[in-house]
Structures are given as C-alpha cells and as structure tokens.
Amino acid sequence: MSKIWTRMGDGNAVELTPDELRADIIAATEDAADKGHIPPLEENEIDHLYDIFAAPYRIIGVEPGHEVPLTKDETACTLVSSQLSSGSHLSISREDAVEVFERVFAFDTMELGWIDYSFKPAKPMVSLDQVSIERIMATTVFPVLYGAMPNMGLYYTPDGPFTNPADLLGMMKVDEAREEEMKAAELCMEDMIFVCERMNEIGADGIDFDTTASAGDADFWSVLKTVEHLKAHTDLGIEMGMSGEFILGMHGEVEYNGKKLAGMFPHQQLKCAEEAGVDIFGPVVNTKTNKSAAWNVARAVTFVKEVCKQATIPIHANVGMGVGGTPMFETPPIDALSRASVAMVEIAKVDGL
Amino acid sequence: MSVMHSIASGMGGIRTAGDLVARMQLNHRMRLPEAKKYVADKLGVSVFDLSDSTVMRNLREELNIGVIEAIPGLAKGYTAKARIADLLDIKINGVERQKAKLPA
Numbered sequence: 176m177s178k179i180w181t182r183m184g185d186g187n188a189v190e191l192t193p194d195e196l197r198a199d200i201i202a203a204t205e206d207a208a209d210k211g212h213i214p215p216l217e218e219n220e221i222d223h224l225y226d227i228f229a230a231p232y233r234i235i236g237v238e239p240g241h242e243v244p245l246t247k248d249e250t251a252c253t254l255v256s257s258q259l260s261s262g263s264h265l266s267i268s269r270e271d272a273v274e275v276f277e278r279v280f281a282f283d284t285m286e287l288g289w290i291d292y293s294f295k296p297a298k299p300m301v302s303l304d305q306v307s308i309e310r311i312m313a314t315t316v317f318p319v320l321y322g323a324m325p326n327m328g329l330y331y332t333p334d335g336p337f338t339n340p341a342d343l344l345g346m347m348k349v350d351e352a353r354e355e356e357m358k359a360a361e362l363c364m365e366d367m368i369f370v371c372e373r374m375n376e377i378g379a380d381g382i383d384f385d386t387t388a389s390a391g392d393a394d395f396w397s398v399l400k401t402v403e404h405l406k407a408h409t410d411l412g413i414e415m416g417m418s419g420e421f422i423l424g425m426h427g428e429v430e431y432n433g434k435k436l437a438g439m440f441p442h443q444q445l446k447c448a449e450e451a452g453v454d455i456f457g458p459v460v461n462t463k464t465n466k467s468a469a470w471n472v473a474r475a476v477t478f479v480k481e482v483c484k485q486a487t488i489p490i491h492a493n494v495g496m497g498v499g500g501t502p503m504f505e506t507p508p509i510d511a512l513s514r515a516s517v518a519m520v521e522i523a524k525v526d527g528l
Numbered sequence: 529m530s531v532m533h534s535i536a537s538g539m540g541g542i543r544t545a546g547d548l549v550a551r552m553q554l555n556h557r558m559r560l561p562e563a564k565k566y567v568a569d570k571l572g573v574s575v576f577d578l579s580d581s582t583v584m585r586n587l588r589e590e591l592n593i594g595v596i597e598a599i600p601g602l603a604k605g606y607t608a609k610a611r612i613a614d615l616l617d618i619k620i621n622g623v624e625r626q627k628a629k630l631p632a
Contacts, residue, residue: 242539242579244550283546312622316594316608317547378622381554410621412554454557489553509532516536526560
C-alpha cells in the first residue's frame with residue numbers, strides 16, 4: 176500500500192499509510208468533540224479532510240469562488256522586525272511594509288502595530304503610531320487596523336506595578352492574588368482604551384486585539400470590557416484574536432455577563448465576544464507537536480466548525496505558527512500550511528483567516 | 529506564511545474585491561455570504577466574479593476605486609476610499625475625518 180507524505184505538528188516530514196491518516200483524523204475530531212462537548216466531524220467531512228491530506232501536490236488551494244478575506248496580526252513587523260517577531264528586518268519603514276502587503280502580496284486588510292507589540296509599551300509611543308496610521312491611510316485603499324496584544328502579564332512585577340499572582344499563590348494568598356489580577360485587568364483596560372481612542376481620532380478602520388486572554392480569565396475580561404467601551408464611544412471595527420483554545424483560570428472566578436470565563440472553549444468564548452460587540456472573532460486551537468498535521472487540522476477544524484455554526488459575526492480563524500493545525504515551527508512548511516488553510520475554509524466554513 | 533494563505537485561500541485584496549468584502553465584515557459584522565452578496569450587488573457582478581482578478585481589475589479601473597498597479601491619474605488613497613464609500617453606501621472612518629477637515 177502506498178504511503179502519504181505529510182508532516183508532524185513540529186514540521187518534520189512523516190509518511191503515513193492511508194489507514195493511519197484516516198485513523199488520525201478520526202481520533203482528533205473525537206478528541207475535540209470530547210473536550211469541547213461539541214459534535215465531531217461528519218463522515219463526508221472526514222472523507223474531505225482525508226482527500227486534502229492525500230492530495231499528491233506540494234500546495235493546494237480552495238475551490239474557485241470559495242476565497243475568503245484575510246486579516247493578519249503584526250504583519251508589518253514580519254518585514255521590518257527581527258526574529259522576535261519572526262521578522263526579516265528589511266530596511267524599510269513600517270508604512271512601506273503595509274503598502275507592500277497591499278500592492279505586492281495582495282492582502283485584503285492589514286494592520287500596523289508598535290514593534291514591541293503590546294498595548295503597555297505601545298501607549299507612550301501612541302502619537303508616533305497615530306501618525307504612521309495617518310500616513311498609511313492616505314496612501315492605501317484596503318482597511319487598516321491598529322493591532323496590539325493585551326499581554327496583561329506585563330502589569331505584574333518586575334515589569335509592572337502589581338504583585339505577581341503566581342508568587343502570591345505560592346504563599347497560598349489566593350484572595351490577594353485575585354485582587355492583584357483584577358487591578359492589573361483594570362489598568363490594562365485603561366491603557367487599551369487610551370490607545371484605541373487615539374486611533375479612532377485619526378480614523379483607523381479598526382483594532383485587532385491579538386492574543387487575547389494570554390494571561391488568563393482576567394485578561395479576557397479586560398478585553399471584553401474594553402470592547403464594550405469602544406463600541407459605545409467610537410466608530411472602530413473590532414477584531415478579537417484569541418491566544419489559546421481554552422481560557423486559563425488564573426483567577427478562576429471572573430465572570431462576564433454571568434458566565435464564568437475560566438475553562439471556556441472557542442464556541443463559548445465567541446458568545447462573550449458577540450455580547451461585547453466584537454465584529455470579527457478569531458478562534459485559536461493549539462497544535463500538538465507530537466501528532467501529525469492531519470490530526471492537528473482535524474482537531475482544529477472540529478472546534479472552529481462549531482464556532483462558525485454558532486456565530487452571528489464573521490469568524491477569522493487563527494492559522495499561524497502553532498495554531499489552527501499549522502505546525503509549531505518558525506517557517507511552517509507550505510504543504511501543511513496550505514492544507515490547514517483550505518480545510519478551515521472548505522470544512523469549518525470560516526468567514527476569513 | 530501569510531503569503532501562503534493569500535495564495536491558497538485569500539480573496540486577493542485590491543487585485544480583486546477582497547478589500548471591499550473585508551470592509552463589510554469589519555465595520556458591518558456581515559458574515560461571508562452576506563458580505564460577498566452585498567458587494568457583488570453594489571458592483572453589478574456575480575459573487576464568483578469578486579475573486580476573479582481579470583474581471584475585477586478592469587472593473588476597478590472603470591469605477592476608479594483603486595487598482596494594484598501605480599497608474600497616473602487614477603484614484604488612490606483617500607480619493608479611492610471616498611469613491612468606495614459612495615459605491616458601497618457606507619461610511620469609512622478615515623474618509624469622514626478627512627471630510628471634516630475640508631473647508632465648508
């Protein structure tokens with residue numbers, strides 16, 4: 176029986192028999208269904224995913240007519256930053272980089288963010304970023320967003336003013352740890368609102384909250400409350416990209432509109448995002464490096480399909496290094512990446528990537 | 529990595545109508561089928577045509593809403609976006625801010 180050449184979740188090449196490939200897909204969709212309490216993929220979807228991975232081509236694409244708009248986090252930095260943003264450090268400005276993405280790479284939208292891509296370090300540089308966005312918007316046609324990460328961990332010592340909850344928890348000071356987390360969440364929210372309102376002043380099309388909830392449930396809460404404020408007081412479109420498939424309960428008891436945030440899977444995160452006023456939601460499903468690319472894509476597609484089924488707003492799945500079925504490697508192999516891209520569109524039925 | 533997505537699944541930005549569909553998603557919460565239909569109806573083309581660079585390249589020049597090449601005299605930047613706002617019957621934040629700065 177011939178073997179199918181594919182990848183592992185760390186990017187290394189692997190050969191699977193047809194039976195092994197199908198077994199990986201079935202095991203992965205059942206794993207997602209079990210963890211998320213959601214339906215697994217249907218038989219015809221498993222067949223479709225099998226065909227995507229069995230296709231003997233280096234790269235593949237969606238059927239003509241099925242194309243989707245793309246949004247992207249921190250992409251200008253991909254050209255101008257260093258390895259800290261997987262960047263190639265071209266001697267061009269961030270504004271040049273955005274124009275390259277519009278008129279060379281034919282992207283549908285683009286965002287600009289500060290080189291140190293979190294709201295806290297971006298705040299003191301906001302007037303510079305305002306002018307950058309103004310310049311870009313004067314020379315481009317596509318929608319331009321401002322992007323940054325909430326990155327609430329920066330508000331804890333030694334980087335920020337609040338005691339690190341991890342230190343307090345080690346001393347069994349649970350209430351104190353929770354109190355510090357909510358103080359950090361409030362200050363993070365203030366900074367995000369400050370920066371975003373400046374972007375609204377100069378007419379940016381939108382904001383991308385990238386890697387939301389990386390510091391857990393309080394981080395997620397701070398972004399949801401920020402979005403509420405921005406939708407009530409600005410004209411900004413809002414994209415919320417998540418950081419993981421599961422909201423970490425670093426606090427454990429934070430609620431939003433009566434729902435406990437800790438432990439939420441993507442389809443549950445979506446409902447909070449919708450209630451807050453988010454315009455585009457970006458679910459994340461994490462890659463397991465010791466499983467095949469087909470296993471990872473099947474699992475990611477199962478979660479994202481349920482998100483798309485329940486959504487009333489556009490869904491742009493995160494399909495980058497280490498998420499959305501993409502191998503966890505700095506230069507993800509394009510064979511595996513194109514298959515994840517196609518599977519998200521053709522099977523999960525995303526509105527964009 | 530992002531270029532791979534653009535090739536495999538992307539609409540094609542201002543080569544096609546990807547920017548227009550994205551605007552209806554970002555600023556009007558339209559899901560993909562609704563956004564594509566809205567834009568196609570406004571442009572007077574089929575949904576399939578929206579991702580066809582042969583159709584859209586000529587149509588974008590005819591409508592003067594920005595094309596991917598640098599062509600002297602064609603609308604660029606805010607001029608193109610103001611024409612897009614009229615065509616799609618939407619408000620674009622940056623265009624509104626520029627209008628507010630012009631003399632009455």
